[in-house]
Amino acid sequence: MRIEKKLESNLGGAIVIGVWLGASAELSSQYIVPAIFTLGGVFWVIYGLFANKKYKIFELNRLEGTVAYPDHYFNPPLKGKFKDLKAVISVSGNIDGYADSEYLKFVNTFKPRKLDLLYTFYGSDPKKDWSFYVWYMDKNRPLPPGTAFDEYRQQDFERRKALGFPRPLYPSDIPTPEATPEQQKERERFWKEW
Incomplete structure (x- = not known):
């Protein structure tokens, strides 16, 4: 399962x-x-008009643990392991010197260059966006809330159950319960036996 977002x-x-x-x-x-x-x-x-559109896609591959995001201009996307991706939240100021906007930026760790720019990902709220990406990419956690994942929830639950509900890959203080109370009880019962 993967998420793709076309960047315009x-x-x-x-x-x-x-x-x-x-x-x-x-x-x-x-x-x-x-x-x-x-x-x-x-x-x-x-x-x-001429840039390869498949180069301008942000892709998260949950099961393989990989991420791809656009590089500069006509270069193919930067690809690598999500655990190696470095992200920062950049704050821009306005004319009065006060903080104005926050942006989620990716540091190029997959193809380092002497002079490189951070890739800015324009979303609604950088902290929520990054939290969502980390939750989604942790294949040992349930899928995040949202109707886009509803048809995959049971299959994902069965996959994690067959693996013995492994512990989460990335620590988090955000509770990530299962989609149904029955599934949550089954996971908790398995962890108590573990």
Whole structure:
């Protein structure tokens, strides 16, 4: 079982800004800035049209314990073991110096380079997103809540039961009960005997 999320990019934002600046520029040396924005926009449009879409997918493979996320530009995705993935929460500030937004960022540990940028994953809440990823990737825990996993819950429960309900891979203070009270009692009974 794996989760894939297609990551979209803003293809024409820079070209719109470039055209807007070009339309508002007077006939003088102010053509340089609109030209730079326009060329940048053209690059992003070409990149959006010709970049391999399968390279721009965030993938979590629970059973194999692997993760893949996009690398820069036309490079294939970075792949590796989830346990080796380093994630940080970055806080950006606003003009007054106060914290403004938080972002979940992945440190490139799978293909280190001398100069590298952190990959920013834009989600709703970085702490909740990371907690969800860790819970999902711990194949010794039940699947996280959500209707997307409902059809797989029984199969996942039976798989973990056949393995003897192994202890969780990643420590957590978040309770991760089974989907039904009966399944929870069965797991607790097995752990008491263990």
